[in-house]
Amino acid sequence: MATSAVPAVHDRAARPRSLSGSSRHDQLFRAILTACALAIPVLIVMLLIVLVRGADPAIRKFGLHFIVDSTWDPIAGKFGAFPLIVGTLLTSLLALVIAVPLSLGVAIYLTEFAPEMVRKPIAMTIELLAAIPSVVYGLWGVFVLMPILRTAVFPLLRSVLGFLPFFQGVIYGPSVLAASVILAIMIMPFIMSVSREVLLAVPNSQREAALALGATRWEAVRTAIVPYARSGILGAIILGLGRALGETMAVTMLIGNRHEIVASLFAPGYTMAAVIANEFAEAQDRMHFAAMTYVALVLFLVTVIINAAARLLIWRVSRGAGSGGKEL
Amino acid sequence: MTATLEPPVAATPIMVPRVTFEPRDAEPEPIATGELAIEVRDFSFWYGQVQALQHVSLTVPRRAVTALIGPSGCGKSTFLRSINRMNDLISGTRVEGEIVVEGASVYGSEIDLVAHRQRVGMVFQRPNPFPKSIYDNVAYGPALNALCSRRDLPDLVEQCLRRAALWDEVRDRLDAPATGLSGGQQQRLCIARALGNQPTVLLMDEPCSALDPIATQRVEELIFELKRDYTIVIVTHNMQQAARVSDFTGFFDRGGLLVELGGTNQIFTNPKHERTEAYITGRFG
Ligand SMILES: Nc1ncnc2c1ncn2[C@@H]1O[C@H](COP(=O)(O)OP(=O)(O)O)[C@@H](O)[C@H]1O
Numbered sequence: 359m360a361t362s363a364v365p366a367v368h369d370r371a372a373r374p375r376s377l378s379g380s381s382r383h384d385q386l387f388r389a390i391l392t393a394c395a396l397a398i399p400v401l402i403v404m405l406l407i408v409l410v411r412g413a414d415p416a417i418r419k420f421g422l423h424f425i426v427d428s429t430w431d432p433i434a435g436k437f438g439a440f441p442l443i444v445g446t447l448l449t450s451l452l453a454l455v456i457a458v459p460l461s462l463g464v465a466i467y468l469t470e471f472a473p474e475m476v477r478k479p480i481a482m483t484i485e486l487l488a489a490i491p492s493v494v495y496g497l498w499g500v501f502v503l504m505p506i507l508r509t510a511v512f513p514l515l516r517s518v519l520g521f522l523p524f525f526q527g528v529i530y531g532p533s534v535l536a537a538s539v540i541l542a543i544m545i546m547p548f549i550m551s552v553s554r555e556v557l558l559a560v561p562n563s564q565r566e567a568a569l570a571l572g573a574t575r576w577e578a579v580r581t582a583i584v585p586y587a588r589s590g591i592l593g594a595i596i597l598g599l600g601r602a603l604g605e606t607m608a609v610t611m612l613i614g615n616r617h618e619i620v621a622s623l624f625a626p627g628y629t630m631a632a633v634i635a636n637e638f639a640e641a642q643d644r645m646h647f648a649a650m651t652y653v654a655l656v657l658f659l660v661t662v663i664i665n666a667a668a669r670l671l672i673w674r675v676s677r678g679a680g681s682g683g684k685e686l
Numbered sequence: 687m688t689a690t691l692e693p694p695v696a697a698t699p700i701m702v703p704r705v706t707f708e709p710r711d712a713e714p715e716p717i718a719t720g721e722l723a724i725e726v727r728d729f730s731f732w733y734g735q736v737q738a739l740q741h742v743s744l745t746v747p748r749r750a751v752t753a754l755i756g757p758s759g760c761g762k763s764t765f766l767r768s769i770n771r772m773n774d775l776i777s778g779t780r781v782e783g784e785i786v787v788e789g790a791s792v793y794g795s796e797i798d799l800v801a802h803r804q805r806v807g808m809v810f811q812r813p814n815p816f817p818k819s820i821y822d823n824v825a826y827g828p829a830l831n832a833l834c835s836r837r838d839l840p841d842l843v844e845q846c847l848r849r850a851a852l853w854d855e856v857r858d859r860l861d862a863p864a865t866g867l868s869g870g871q872q873q874r875l876c877i878a879r880a881l882g883n884q885p886t887v888l889l890m891d892e893p894c895s896a897l898d899p900i901a902t903q904r905v906e907e908l909i910f911e912l913k914r915d916y917t918i919v920i921v922t923h924n925m926q927q928a929a930r931v932s933d934f935t936g937f938f939d940r941g942g943l944l945v946e947l948g949g950t951n952q953i954f955t956n957p958k959h960e961r962t963e964a965y966i967t968g969r970f971g
Pocket residue numbers: 733736738756757758759760761762763764765776
């Protein structure tokens with residue numbers, strides 16, 4: 359982009375002058391863009407430096423043991439992030455388990471089966487859902503979703519799946535499962551609208567190829583269209599996962615905020631993002647503050663590692679047998 | 687939607703052609719008049735309000751190549767895609783008249799579309815292999831339609847690739863992605879994929895228009911080979927191609943009218959209609 363000399367193409371007579379003129383502009387433009395691009399890695403490094411320096415006392419005191427330790431006692435000055443890490447990963451994973459099938463179902467319905475008239479309106483409504491601030495989702499979760507879950511859904515789950523340890527015990531309301539459900543609702547618009555775009559980008563020739571070979575509409579979706587779009591769909595899921603990992607407000611309003619690991623999903627839990635949001639203002643002593651910064655550092659690294667792994671997965675999937683879909 | 691003029695035709699394949707089709711007289715082609723694979727009677731087609739085909743009637747004999755030529759936008763693709771009902775994908779379309787393929791009325795209420803499309807293969811203008819392996823592309827149809835046992839699938843795939851004159855080029859890399867093949871190879875793979883379904887009819891919509899001359903020649907040779915076993919209908923706007931590969935040629939004119947259909951020699955040397963002659967001699971189109 360930066361090296362193209364547009365005026366020279368239009369005006370041959372003025373070629374040398376305009377070429378040199380534009381190349382000076384080009385250089386400036388290029389320098390600005392390069393600076394912008396460099397700002398990102400610089401920001402990341404600075405962020406890391408701040409996190410590491412802030413967390414330094416906690417890193418010295420607890421070391422790597424921090425991530426497998428379960429005590430969180432600000433009075434005694436003992437900290438461990440294990441329940442937080444588990445809570446973050448567990449809620450995000452559960453949210454994906456709930457959100458992915460639903461979102462893909464809606465995206466496939468919208469691109470392949472829905473009547474032409476309703477496609478656009480529904481898609482636009484979904485995109486609107488993605489723009490709602492998460493604290494609003496949190497409020498709705500507390501006042502609407504949680505009562506429904508507590509009185510209807512959770513008891514039903516317990517009576518049907520109660521033989522599993524995950525669905526046993528007292529039903530409080532605020533719980534890992536409630537947080538996962540609100541997370542699922544929050545990431546669904548992203549997964550839906552991105553996978554819808556990806557499915558729309560599948561060339562019609564692929565649909566026709568499948569149908570002309572005797573596939574039914576559903577078989578065409580299953581055997582040709584979704585496989586063609588698979589790396590893009592994976593990208594959509596990862597986008598959703600990224601949102602779920604970092605989501606703070608709605609989760610902290612529904613998860614119950616307890617530093618515990620309990621097998622039952624009906625029990626309260628905690629996440630890394632939630633603990634930072636909740637305790638940051640109250641952190642009095644240095645070690646509490648350092649421990650929280652350490653949590654932030656771990657959250658940062660977990661997010662980076664998961665995203666890198668996901669990129670690798672997409673890369674491998676799109677290379678294997680030659681995917682048609684473009685990567686996100 | 688469907689106005690069937692007559693009830694679906696019974697097993698007897700011998701039908702009196704309604705119009706226009708005349709087998710070549712001067713050539714010793716072993717085609718009996720009765721051996722018809724496709725019969726089209728008074729077929730009209732609309733995209734919404736726009737009529738794309740007007741009262742088309744023609745017959746297509748078995749195991750021969752019938753070429754459809756005509757200026758751009760005259761409805762050749764629409765006609766071809768009506769035969770396997772690919773136009774069903776487009777909303778707001780409407781048909782009148784009847785198309786009968788091997789005794790089954792395509793727009794009749796009793797048609798099993800999946801089985802019909804399995805018997806009537808289609809090759810598209812642009813090669814459209816699936817982004818799967820070469821093997822999986824050819825195996826797609828037979829696996830989907832459960833045409834042969836899992837054990838026999840490799841043999842079938844090999845056979846189809848051989849028939850499509852592609853086997854020697856890909857035998858060592860059946861697991862490689864089909865999208866890595868050249869354009870001409872991809873198109874032959876698409877032909878092999880269509881053959882995998884063991885069809886009786888092959889519809890080809892300008893199968894060479896995206897290919898270079900050498901790849902085009904290979905595909906043309908292939909078409910010539912395949913007509914021994916398959917009924918082939920090919921749309922082309924390349925008249926030399928029609929003259930080279932086809933036994934019969936039909937000329938469509940603007941507005942979706944079939945002007946005439948006859949032996950390829952006759953159409954190119956002694957056309958009955960002025961419009962046909964004008965088109966063939968390059969005075970329009
Ligand atoms: N999907 C469509 N919707 C509306 N009109 C169409 C569509 N496809 C083709 N047509 C119209 O139908 C006519 C015939 O098109 P087509 O069958 O593609 O012609 P050909 O293959 O002979 O070039 C053209 O006028 C074209 O504009």
